[in-house]
Amino acid sequence: MREFDYVRADSLDHAAAQAGPHAALIAGGTNLLDLMKLQVMVPERVIDISRLDGLDTIEADGPGLRIGAMVRNADLAADPRIRADYPVLARALLAGASGQIRNKASTGGNLLQRTRCPYFYDTAMACNKRAPGSGCAAEGGASRMLAILGTSKDCRAAHPSDMAVALRALEARVAIRAPNGTERILEMDQLYRLPGDRPDLETELDEGDIITAVLLPAPALGSSQSYRKIRDRASYAFALVSVAAVVTMQDDRIGKASLAFGGLAPRPWKDAQVDAMLAGQAPSEALFSKAADTLLAEAVSDAGNEFKRHLAHRAMIAVLREATGLAPASTGTDLVGEPA
Ligand SMILES: Cc1cc2nc3c(=O)[nH]c(=O)nc-3n(C[C@H](O)[C@H](O)[C@H](O)COP(=O)(O)OP(=O)(O)OC[C@H]3O[C@@H](n4cnc5c(N)ncnc54)[C@H](O)[C@@H]3O)c2cc1C
Structure with a gap:
């Protein structure tokens, strides 16, 4: 060092x-x-x-919650308000890292943790994210953990955070304090940039900006929430694919569906078209399959991560079946909430 x-x-x-x-x-x-x-x-x-004082509390924020940037992942997952009203967030947190790491890891740091692309971590390899203009060694390399949506020719690194995927499904926002003391609020998709030809620029934060809090909206009353993470090991592994869902039923139809995906893209991924095509519809395998096709229509994969298309398709259908009651919940080992 x-x-x-x-x-x-x-x-x-x-x-x-x-x-x-x-x-x-x-x-x-x-x-x-x-x-x-x-x-x-x-x-x-x-x-x-x-x-710093005041960054480690979870407080009421109108009908929602304000989570300080220094609230530890373990404390957030254990908070009774999170467990009761935002269970998708508790589950996503518990699916990440290990107990020891969650005791240290903060809300702000989790949002801004860097990709786990192996070429980014290896300084002997070309990486446009680490050294702009140096190239991308992932091209033709090991792509198992890499993204298939939102990538560019310069970067295919996937965003690693589980928590951020749940926050995306919950339509959370992020409070940022500028050096002059003013606060601005960004939606999650405004926070993260897509790589384009500047993969080194990952967020819209400027020099001196500090994330001070995550803002959760009012709980989606009566919603079914789930987080499913599929990974190479049952714990202590990053997502190959993950799906967060917040689904509210109205009679026998889907009132609102908010889905977000991890392991697939350079940022926690949400597709407004997918949510829109589910709203107002009666749950069916055919509908879910069509929505998954829409999600993956623009996917770009290679032989090393082609499997993610199928995994994401099946995971999305399984999560939607569970959330809408189309079939009993799976008890497979890929479900989260198991001890890390
Ligand atoms: C072995 C291992 C396994 C892991 N597995 C998973 C996993 O399965 N899923 C998962 O989601 N994560 C996983 N993680 C990652 C872990 O969740 C992150 O390391 C952690 O959340 C980062 O939080 P931190 O507070 O330690 O951040 P730090 O390491 O302190 O900071 C991370 C980045 O955020 C910036 N930063 C921190 N706070 C702020 C702020 N308030 N405002 C602006 N910038 C800020 C820092 O400058 C730095 O660039 C794993 C980590 C390890 C080591």
Whole structure:
């Protein structure tokens, strides 16, 4: 690891004032420190925001909740309000990492954790995300964990967060504090950029911006919520494909469906067309299959990750069957909530 300065921020103003092109915030450090050890990220200054007052609480926010950026993943998953009203979020959190890591990992850090593309982590390999313009060693390489939607010729890295997928399905928003003290609120899809020809630019955050909270809307009363994660091991593994669903039925029809997907794209993926084609319809295998076809219509895969198309198709149908009561819930081992 290279030498760096460590600054423990005592206020948001202090943290913002320390920001710069060669500085990085540290929250739980579970991703940043790994990347620094590998010299994938080489900040000259690390600004610790983990002890700031007021960032580690979950508070009522009108009919919804405001989750501070320093709320730990374990505490968020265990919060009774989250378990009762936003179970898809609790399940997604518990499907991620391990108990020890969730004790350290923060809400803000989880949103901004970097991709797990193996070429990004290996400094001997070309990677446009790590070193803009250097190329993409993933081309023709091992693509099992890579994205099939929203990619570009310059980058096929997938977003790794489980929590962010659930937040996307819940239509959560993110509060960001600029260095001048003003706060702006972004929808989740406004937060993350697609790679295009600048895969190194992953979010709409500017220098000195700090995520202060995630805002959950009012609970979707009467909704069925689920998170299904399919991975190579039953725990301690990132998603090959994951599906988060918040579905509300009206009589025998789907009133509203909000689906989001992980493992498939450079950001937690949502397709408004898919949600729209489910709304107002009676649940059926044919409908779900058509919606899955729509989701995957623009997918670009190769021999190494072609399987994700089939996996995503089947996972989406299984989750929708469960959420709409079309068939009894599966008890397969890919269901989340198992001990990590
Ligand atoms: C072995 C292992 C397995 C894992 N498995 C999974 C998994 O299955 N699913 C999953 O979702 N995750 C998994 N993770 C990732 C883990 O969830 C993340 O490392 C963690 O959530 C990051 O949170 P942190 O607080 O430690 O972030 P940090 O490492 O402190 O920061 C991460 C990034 O976010 C930035 N940042 C942090 N907070 C803020 C803020 N408030 N505002 C602006 N920028 C900020 C930092 O500058 C840094 O760039 C795994 C990690 C490990 C090590």
